[in-house]
Amino acid sequence: MxxxxxxxxxxxxxxxxxxxxxxxxxxxxxxxxxxxxxxxxVGGLCNTNVYKGYKFDLGGHRWFTKNxxxxxxxxxxMGSEVVWVERISRIYYDGGYYSYPISILNVIKNTGIPTIIHAGVTYLISALQYSVFNKPIMNMKDAYVAQFGGKLYDMFFRRYSEKVWGLPCEKLSSDWVSQRSAGLSIWTVIQESLLKTKSDNESLIEEFMYPxxxxxxxxxxxxxxxxxxxxxxxxxxxxxxxxxxxxxxxxxxxxxxxxxxxxxxxxxxxxxxxxxxxxxxxxxxxxxxxxxxxxxxxLSFRALITVNVILKKERVSIDTWLYIQDEDILFGRLHEPKNWSPAMVPDQSTTSLVLECFCTKDDHIWSMTDEEVGQRCVEDLEKKLKFIDSSEVIDFTCVRTLQAYPVYDLxxxxxxxxxxxxxxxxxxxxxxxxxxxxxxxxxxxxxxxxxxxxxxxxxxxxxxxxxxxxxxxxxxxxxxxxxxxxxxxxxxxx
Ligand SMILES: Cc1cc2nc3c(=O)[nH]c(=O)nc-3n(C[C@H](O)[C@H](O)[C@H](O)COP(=O)(O)OP(=O)(O)OC[C@H]3O[C@@H](n4cnc5c(N)ncnc54)[C@H](O)[C@@H]3O)c2cc1C
Incomplete structure (x- = not known):
């Protein structure tokens, strides 16, 4: 030694x-x-994998700080290496696309007035329970419901959270919500999308820096x-x-x-x-x-398999991120590296995608071979999202990460x-x-x-x-x- x-x-x-x-x-x-x-x-989770000249972050990483x-x-x-990226994030939910962060006008457009009335009623009930009668917040579900009401929780937070964490929201700590979305409520959402009365010094993050x-x-x-x-x-x-x-x-x-x-x-x-x-x-x-x-x-972690796909196609999406709620689609989030920086692809007549499959070591997703995970994701892209034709796939590769997300259990x-x-x-x-x-x-x-x-x-x-x-x-x-x-x-x- x-x-x-x-x-x-x-x-x-x-x-x-x-x-x-x-x-x-x-x-x-x-x-x-x-x-x-x-x-x-070097870089840990902030690694960028290079495959056949295409660069793939381990899931799209933006630089953003309020400091x-x-x-x-x-x-x-970073000097001259920084580029600015316009942020366009959407949620894919039951076959429809919703802007993220949520906009009330967009929800009305997609689901109609009855859904908004339903959301408003469930919000009033939860406001009574949590703000007037001081019902304690015991877990992640309570925290979301107190902020947004039962209907919006069910539409935009339950399924995605459970896909990321692999556990029901009742079994997860409310700390995650307070760290990530405290200060956001249905009122902020309404203000942002309807009233536009936010003060000059408050602004939603609409662009970010990226190397x-x-x-x-x-x-x-x-x-x-x-x-x-x-x-x-x-x-x-x-x-x-x-x-x-x-x-x-x-x-x-x-x-x-x-x-x-x-x-x-x-x-x-x-x-x-x-x-x-x-x-x-x-x-x-x-x-x-x-x-x-x-x-x-x-102290456990959620794992991640990222499927990096190379495509014979100029562009697939407009998004910086697309969040996929539906459980029958294997991946939970996708991004197109070229939308972040053209330098991420070696040939501008082609593009690439990174698909994030959240899993736990040895569960049914982790146990699939790379070939099986990749093929299933390509199938979901083609048949469910209708984003590509499978003949446009030049190649794909998978990256497995065991310690991706620290789990906040109760x-x-x-x-x-x-x-x-x-x-x-x-x-x-x-x-x-x-x-x-x-x-x-x-x-x-x-x-x-x-x-x-x-x-x-x-x-x-x-x-x-x-x-x-x-x-x-x-x-x-x-x-x-x-x-x-x-x-x-x-x-x-x-
Ligand atoms: C899919 C995904 C998307 C993300 N998107 C964003 C984003 O958009 N913006 C953002 O700001 N952040 C994002 N993050 C979070 C970001 O990746 C992490 O916050 C950041 O990498 C944490 O850095 P760290 O140094 O604390 O930990 P890590 O990056 O985990 O680094 C820890 C290092 O310790 C090493 N190590 C562990 N055990 C040992 C050992 N026994 N001996 C030697 N070395 C060891 C590991 O190899 C690793 O390199 C994302 C994360 C994921 C998983």
Whole structure:
């Protein structure tokens, strides 16, 4: 076992956006960092797969944050690589197309006045129950019904949520709704679509930034800067962290295995973990007790198979995303990379699609072969959505991701508390990121957390765990948005 000893050395587990952002922030301040990842690429879930010259994100990833300081950081990082994308998202529901976020006028057009009256009545009932009689919100279903009423919940939230999570909404925590759509209600929807009275400083997100050659360019740019500062060895790929030994405050040994199983140990003064929170306590030494192991085993993920299709056709859709509610269609969401950036396809007379099939390891979807999943998706595109003719398919390929979506079941918060209590005993160990904190982060959240953690390690009075905890609807920008103004000093220096 090779041993590399270094003083003042921050070892970061995971080269996804959170780990790289922490490493980036520390590197620019001259701190020595090593970033270790089990994959042979950087980016984690933000990877862009390249197949026959076509570039496929792991599901369409847009760059969006309400934090203008973070946007400025992003623009500095990405320079001339940024393109602007018009956002057109729709929901496919029972054979019809609905705009997303929901518009009341569009619902009336598609379903008629009786459905709207039905939606209005169920909304009034739920307003009485939850606002007047203070019925407690116990789960995801309650949270949606309290916000939108039973009818709209049933039309636009139940089926899609259950497709993503593979569980009835009654078995999922309401936290997901409060993190993703607090502040959005039937009134906001009416205001947006009918009254148009939103104030000038509130706006629905209608366009977003995107890296011209695929989302992976964001983590790649961070990794390039880390390597420029710390040398090639600073980012170690194909390396799975298997053990973290704690010898005392700020004194760790991190052990990782290469592809052939050969082990290396490096000394660290600080360890930053973005590997799943359900895994970390189980590789710590001294070991945790059975209650922590049980909590860790109980934190689960939903998996994802993305089917990347190449087509002999100029364009398939107008959408940036299309959400598919219907259960008889295997995939739950699709996007056409060319609609985000023409550079995603090598030949403009052709196009491509990414189809997201949500599943759980070993369930009936995961157990299908790649060929079966791909063929079934092509069939759904042709026969159910009528988007393509199967003769237009040049090729397809599948990508399987096990830890795609951290599941918020009804007990997840207790399990996290048990694990965090155990981890708080290791001085110099920090957790960050989506799987790392078991928090449903977008990439911007993970990057913001990482940058703030970097600042915290540098001695600033900031708390990265505050990110993505505010109950704000992510789709509307308002003048009330938090400005975590931590990049001002850097801004002034530039
Ligand atoms: C289908 C889909 C669509 C999405 N769309 C968007 C979007 O439009 N906009 C947006 O902002 N976000 C989007 N996201 C979310 C975004 O991908 C994540 O928030 C982001 O990648 C999280 O970054 P992270 O660094 O926290 O975690 P990850 O990206 O999961 O990185 C963790 C890293 O840790 C590594 N690792 C794990 N275990 C070990 C180990 N034992 N040893 C070494 N390395 C290890 C992994 O290989 C991985 O590289 C989407 C996610 C999915 C799945």
């Amino acid at each position: 090779a041993t590399i000893n270094k003083k003042e050395h921050v070892v970061i587990l995971g080269a996804g956006p959170a780990g790289l952002a922490t490493g980036h922030e520390l590197s620019v301040s001259g701190v020595k960092v090593s970033v270790i990842d089990r994959n042979d690429f 203008e300081d973070l946007n400025n950081w992003f623009r500095r990082l 011209r050659d695929g989302y992976v360019r964001i983590p790649e740019r961070m990794a390039e800067d880390i390597v420029a500062q710390n040398g090639n060895e600073a980012v170690k790929l194909d390396s799975t962290v298997t053990k973290i030994k704690y010898n005392g405050p700020n004194d760790f040994e991190v052990i990782y295995a290469d592809k052939d199983g050969g082990e290396t140990s490096i000394a660290a003064t600080t360890v930053v973990s973005t590997i799943p929170l359900g895994v970390l306590p189980r590789i710590m030494e001294p070991a945790c007790d059975q209650a922590v192991i049980d909590a860790a085993k109980g 007990e997840y918060a207790d399990k996290i508390a048990t694990i965090n209590e155990f981890l708080s005993g290791f001085e110099g160990l920090h957790i960050v990121g989506r799987g790392g904190t078991h928090r449903y982060n977008n990439a911007d959240h993970s990057i913001e957390m990482g940058l703030l953690l970097g600042r915290k390690i540098l001695g600033y009075e900031v708390d990265h765990m505050d990110v993505n905890t505010e109950s704000e609807y992510h789709e509307i920008k308002t003048s009330r948005d938090l400005k975590r103004d931590y990049y001002v000093i850097e801004e002034e220096c530039n």
